[in-house]
Amino acid sequence: FFDTSPPLLFPGNHLRLCERQVFPSFSLARKGGLKMTRGFCSKPQESKASSQRAVPLHKPTPWEKKIMVWSGRFKKEDEIPETISFEMLDAAKNRFRVRVSYLMIALTILGCVIMVIQGKQAVKRHETLTSLNLERKALLRKQEEEAIKSKTD
Structure with a gap:
């Protein structure tokens, strides 16, 4: 007489209700796929002995x-x-x-x-990348000029 089912306000419950009324032989599996609950297509139930395997x-x-x-x-x-x-x-x-x-x-x-x-x-x-770049280029130009002068002499 007492209804122990969860309230029907949740979206998943509406799906289960429609599923029971329209396709009573199908139920949604927990991982999202359909499976047969009756008949030849149902997955065999695991026995309690196999679920109590020794933990490796x-x-x-x-x-x-x-x-x-x-x-x-x-x-x-x-x-x-x-x-x-x-x-x-x-x-x-x-x-x-x-x-x-x-x-x-x-x-x-x-x-x-x-x-x-x-x-x-x-x-x-005042050590910005721009000032460091300008200093480096000025030094390279100076070295090139000295190299050119030494070659001409």
């Missing part, structure tokens, strides 16, 4: 142990068990990647700020 374990290398410590998963390398799951290792590597990317962002911003400060100091000393 991995013996971490010294580098992976350091990543586990740096990512904050363990406080010391001694606390890391001999074998760990791949999911734990992947989570630690992802966390480490995020921390490294944050560090790179901070270093990039710091480098930009330093370059702006140095640029403003160079402007105060």
Whole structure:
């Protein structure tokens, strides 16, 4: 007597309602494709025994142990068990990647700020790219003139 279904205001619920009424033998799979719920086209149900498979374990290398410590998963390398799951290792590597990317962002911003400060100091000393270029070209012209004079003598 009690309706335990979610409210019908959400767009996905309208789709499911129409789907049940128009095509009762089809249902939308979670990954977006259609599948048969009855008949020969349905995917065989996995048994509970197959879903409770043993999780493959991995013996971490010294580098992976350091990543586990740096990512904050363990406080010391001694606390890391001999074998760990791949999911734990992947989570630690992802966390480490995020921390490294944050560090790179901070270093990039710091480098930009330093370059702006140095640029403003160079402007105060009147060291612009234009003046440096003019000085370099004048020096090259002077060297060419000296080379021409030495060849003619």
